[in-house]
Amino acid sequence: MGAVNLIASTTIIKGDIVTDSDIRIDGKLEGSLQSKGRLIIGQTGSIHGEITCRSAEIEGIADGKITVSELLSLKATSKLHGEVVTGQLMIEPGAHFTGQCKMNTTTGEKSK
Numbered sequence: 001m002g003a004v005n006l007i008a009s010t011t012i013i014k015g016d017i018v019t020d021s022d023i024r025i026d027g028k029l030e031g032s033l034q035s036k037g038r039l040i041i042g043q044t045g046s047i048h049g050e051i052t053c054r055s056a057e058i059e060g061i062a063d064g065k066i067t068v069s070e071l072l073s074l075k076a077t078s079k080l081h082g083e084v085v086t087g088q089l090m091i092e093p094g095a096h097f098t099g100q101c102k103m104n105t106t107t108g109e110k111s112k
Helices: none
Strands: 004-007 012-014 017-019 022-025 028-030 033-035 038-041 046-048 051-053 055-058 061-063 066-074 079-091 096-103
Touching: 022 033, 033 038, 038 051, 051 055
Parallel strands: 004 022, 012 028, 017 033, 022 038, 028 046, 033 051, 038 055, 046 061, 051 066, 055 066, 061 079, 066 079, 079 096
Antiparallel strands: none
16 A cells, blocks of 8 residues: 555546545545545645545545544644544644534444
8 A cells, every 4th residue: 555646736536536545635526535545635625525534634625424434633724514434533723624423433334
């Protein structure tokens, strides 16, 4: 998992992204994102759609359901609107979060 995907600030993607690697979004994604690695949404980045990943650091905008199996970190510049399911949540002063949050240690996509 050494590779890191980068979506530049001048890029707009309309569709879904699936990756086994870490990914950084500085542009815009209109669609879902599934990553087995870490997600970083930079200050100029935004995702409008469902997100599933191992860990996430949000500095920009996320709008939709987000499922993070480990740590979700909302930085001071972040804006998150939607349903959150995460193992751990860290929110810096100044971050905007509107929605619902469910925290548990079994956020993985396991069948019951």
